[in-house]
Amino acid sequence: MSTNTLLSDLQARGLIAQKSGDDDALSEHLNQGSRTLYCGFDPTADSLHIGHLVPLLMLKRFQLAGHKPVALIGGATGMIGDPSFKATERSLNSVEVIDQWIDSIGKQLASIIDFDSTENPATLANNRDWMGGMNIMAFLRDVGKHFSVNAMIGKESVRQRIDRPDQGISFTEFSYSLLQSYDFAVLNRNHDCSLQIGGNDQWGNITAGIDLTRRLNSNQVFGMTLPLITKADGTKFGKTESGAVWLDPQKTSPYAFYQFWINTADADVYRFLRYYTFLSVAEIDAIEQEDQSSPGKPKAQGILAEEMTRLVHGEAALGQVLRISTALFNGDIQALDQDAFRQLELDGMPSSQIDNPLGIVDALVETGLADSRRRAREFVTNGAVQLNGVVIKDDAFMLGREQTMHGRYLLIRRGKKQFHLLCLED
C-alpha cells in the first residue's frame, strides 16, 4: 500500500493500472506538496464521451486532493491521430472542424474540473500552441533525435499495426508518440508538470514522454495509467445500440445517459461505482453488502446512475430524468395526469408532434422506434408495442383523437425500453 492517501484510495478503487518508477517514488513526490499533473484529450469528435470520464475524473480526484490538473487538448496531436492499439489508420479531419471540437470539449472539461479555484485551479492547454508553428528541422533535431525507431517498432501499442498482414501504419501516425512526449516535456518546463495520467493504452506514449523530459529538461517526472474499463460479458464498454454515450446532452440526452448507467450489469456495477463515483470505498462496500443480503433488485445501479447524471448534467437534469424514468418504468401510465405528460415532454422525453391521425405502423417508423415498416409490423405482431400502457397487436390500428390521453398524448412503447411521446395537434 502506498504511503500517500490519494494513491491508496486510487489503489483500493482499482484505478491504477501501471505507474512509473518504484512503488514509493510517486507517493513521496505527491506527499511533498501540491503537484501539477496533466492528461491529454484529443479532439476526435465534438464531444467527450464516457470513455473520457475516467481520466477526467482522475484529474478531479487529484484536484480535490490539492493538486493542480492541466487538461491538455490535443489541437496538434488530434490532427495526427494516435495509433496506439488502433487496428486501422485514421482519417484526418480539417483544421476548422477540429477547432470547433476543441471549443466544445474545452467547455465540457470545465464543467467537471474546477478552473476557478483560488488554491489550485485547473488549467487548460492546447498543444497546438507550441507545436503548430514548430519547424520541421527543429523537431527532427531536438525531438526526433532522442527516439530510437528500433525501440518504437518494438512497442506493443503499434505492434498490432506492424504485424498485421492487411494493415499498415503511416509515418504520420507513427510519429504521434514523439508529439505526445514533447507535450510532457513542454508542460514540465512551462507548468512544472510532473505527472501524466492516461488510459492504459497510453503507457507507451507516457513512458516515452518521461524519457524525453529527462533528456531535454533533466527532470524526473512520473506517469500513471488507468485501467481499461471492461465489462464482465466481454462487450465493449460505453456503447449503446445508438453508439457512444456522450457527455453532450444534445448528443445523448440526460435521460438516455441515466438509462445507460441504470442498465449496468450486476457483475460490473460495484466496480463502476469505485471507478466513476466519489463515494468512498467503504460506502460502496456497504452498498454491495446490502444488495447481497437482500433479495430482489439491487440498489447499486440506481445509485450509480444518479451519481453520474448529477455529476455530468447537474441536479436539475437529474430530477427531470428521475421523473421520466419513474413514470415509464414504475408508474401506471394510464394514471398519469395531464401535467405529468406535459412534464415528460419538457423533461426531454423523446417526443414529436403529429397533425393527423396515423396508423400504428407509420407511427413507429416516424418516431424512429422502427426503422422500416416491415420491422414495425413485426414488432406489432410480436406484441412488442404498447400505446399508453396497452399492448396493440393489430397492425392496422389507427392512432386518432379517441386514442389519446387527455385529448393529446400518445405514448408509444416498443420493446421494454424504447419510448416515444406523440402529441396530436389540433
Place this chain on the structure above:
RNA sequence: GGUGAGGUUCCCGAGUGGCCAAAGGGAUCAGACUGUAAAUCUGACGCGCAAGCUUCGGUGGUUCGAAUCCACCCCUCACCA
C-alpha cells in the same frame, strides 16, 4: 512505377453462371422468464401487406440468365523499386 493478394448484406466469412436476398458465426432487435439484470429458450434480422423490387467496390460488356465470366476504373494490403 512493378509484382502478388484482396474488396460480399452491421462485422467476420462462405459462395466461382441458374437451386442466391445470398451458408455459417457474431452483433443487434423482439417475445417468454426476470429486477428496465444475467443465463436460457423461441423468433426476426435488404425493402415491400403482397405481387415483387433493389443489393455482393464502380462503370460498361458477354449471356435467356452474373455476386460468380470479360474489359476498364477506383480502393486496401504486402513485397520489390
